[in-house]
Amino acid sequence: MSARRHKIHVPCTSANIGPGFDVCGIALSLGLDLVVTIPSSSTSSTPSPVLPKIIYTGLDSDNVPLSPYKNLLTRVALYVLRSHGISTFPSGVIIEAHNEIPFGRGLGSSGAAVIAGVLLGDLLGSLNLPKSRLLDFALMVERHPDNVTAALMGGFVGSYLRELSPEDMSAASIPLAEVLPEYPPDAGPDWGANPPLPPGGIGHYVRFGWAKEIKAIAVSPRFELATAKARGVLPESYTRKDLIFNLQRLAVLTTALARSPPDPDLIYDAMGDRVHQPYRMTLIPGLPKILTTLTPTSHPGLLGICLSGAGPTILALATHNFDQIAEEIQRIFKEETIDVDWNVLDIDERGSWVEELKEG
Ligand SMILES: Nc1ncnc2c1ncn2[C@@H]1O[C@H](COP(=O)(O)OP(=O)(O)O)[C@@H](O)[C@H]1O
Numbered sequence: 001m002s003a004r005r006h007k008i009h010v011p012c013t014s015a016n017i018g019p020g021f022d023v024c025g026i027a028l029s030l031g032l033d034l035v036v037t038i039p040s041s042s043t044s045s046t047p048s049p050v051l052p053k054i055i056y057t058g059l060d061s062d063n064v065p066l067s068p069y070k071n072l073l074t075r076v077a078l079y080v081l082r083s084h085g086i087s088t089f090p091s092g093v094i095i096e097a098h099n100e101i102p103f104g105r106g107l108g109s110s111g112a113a114v115i116a117g118v119l120l121g122d123l124l125g126s127l128n129l130p131k132s133r134l135l136d137f138a139l140m141v142e143r144h145p146d147n148v149t150a151a152l153m154g155g156f157v158g159s160y161l162r163e164l165s166p167e168d169m170s171a172a173s174i175p176l177a178e179v180l181p182e183y184p185p186d187a188g189p190d191w192g193a194n195p196p197l198p199p200g201g202i203g204h205y206v207r208f209g210w211a212k213e214i215k216a217i218a219v220s221p222r223f224e225l226a227t228a229k230a231r232g233v234l235p236e237s238y239t240r241k242d243l244i245f246n247l248q249r250l251a252v253l254t255t256a257l258a259r260s261p262p263d264p265d266l267i268y269d270a271m272g273d274r275v276h277q278p279y280r281m282t283l284i285p286g287l288p289k290i291l292t293t294l295t296p297t298s299h300p301g302l303l304g305i306c307l308s309g310a311g312p313t314i315l316a317l318a319t320h321n322f323d324q325i326a327e328e329i330q331r332i333f334k335e336e337t338i339d340v341d342w343n344v345l346d347i348d349e350r351g352s353w354v355e356e357l358k359e360g
Pocket residue numbers: 032064071072073099102103104105106107108109110111113225226227228309310
C-alpha cells in the first residue's frame with residue numbers, strides 16, 4: 001500500500017531570559033522530530049478507523065504514553081482536527097517521534113510537543129493553516145506564549161496575548177479540560193461534542209535580532225521540575241519597585257542581545273529578574289549561588305545567566321569559554337549533590353517546519 005511521509009521538526013526553547021517572564025523565548029538547537037506516515041487510502045470516515053500507532057525514541061521515551069488518547073502530541077492534534085469538524089484521526093497513521101528535549105527541565109518540552117501536535121493536526125486534516133493560526137491553537141493549550149511562539153517562529157521572540165473582545169473572550173476561555181479532554185480508551189468518532197474554533201490572532205509577537213557570536217549554554221540538573229509546580233510558587237502581585245526593575249532591564253536586553261559585539265556589562269545586569277527567579281530558588285538548590293558567583297569578570301566570555309523557563313536548567317549566554325562556564329555551574333550543583341547534563345546550543349532561526357519526505 002502506498003503512503004505519504006512527512007517530517008515535522010520543532011526546536012526546544014528557553015523562556016523568560018531573566019526579566020521577560022511569560023514574554024520572551026529563544027528557539028535552540030535541540031529538537032523534537034516526528035516522521036508521520038499516512039496511508040494514501042486513509043480518511044477519518046473509514047467505518048472502523050485504525051488508531052495511530054506511536055513509536056518513540058530518544059530522551060524520556062520510556063515515560064510517554066503511547067495511546068493516542070493519552071499522548072500529548074496526538075491529543076493536541078485531535079483538538080485541531082475536532083475543532084475543524086473532523087472527529088477522529090485518519091486510519092492507519094504511524095507517528096515515529098525522536099526526542100532530544102529533556103522533560104520537565106525548563107527547555108520547553110511541553111511547548112514543543114504542543115507545537116508538534118498542532119502541526120500534526122494540520123497535516124492529518126490537510127488544513128494548510130498559516131503559522132499565525134497554528135499559534136492560536138497552541139495558545140489554547142499552553143496558555144503562556146513565550147515557549148510556543150519561539151518554538152513555532154524560531155529565533156529570539158517577544159510575545160503578548162491580545163486583549164480579546166467579550167465574544168472572543170468566551171471562545172478563548174474554554175477550560176483546558178475541554179480542549180484536551182480525558183478520552184475513554186474506546187472513544188470513537190462520535191465521542192463528545194467537538195470543541196469550537198479558537199478566536200483569531202490571540203497571540204502577537206515580534207522577532208528581535210540576535211548577535212551571531214552568542215551561544216546558549218544549557219546546564220540541566222538531573223531532576224524534573226513540572227512547570228505547573230514552579231508557577232505555583234509565584235505571588236499573585238508584585239511591588240511597583242520590582243516591576244520597574246524588570247521592565248527597565250527587559251527594554252535594554254532585547255536590543256543589547258542583537259548588538260555585535262555584545263556588551264557583557266550591559267547584558268549581565270539586564271538579565272536580572274525579580275518576578276520569578278527569587279521565588280523559584282526554594283525549588284532549585286544552588287540557584288542563588290550560581291546567579292551570583294559567575295560574572296563576566298570571573299568568567300570572561302559570559303554575558304549573562306538566568307533560569308531557563310521555569311527551571312531547573314540554568315541558561316548562560318556566552319561568546320567563548322563555554323566549557324569553563326558550564327563546568328563552574330556543574331561544580332556548584334555538585335556541592336548540592338545534584339548531577340547535571342550540559343549542552344552548548346545555537347539559536348535556531350528557522351523555528352518549526354514540515355517537509356514531505358520523498359521515497360528513495
Ligand atoms: N515529546 C513529548 N511527547 C509527549 N509528551 C511530552 C513530550 N514532551 C513533553 N511532554 C509532556 O510534558 C511534560 C513536561 O512539561 P513541563 O512540566 O511543562 O516541562 P518543560 O519545561 O519540559 O516544558 C512531560 O512530563 C510530558 O508529560
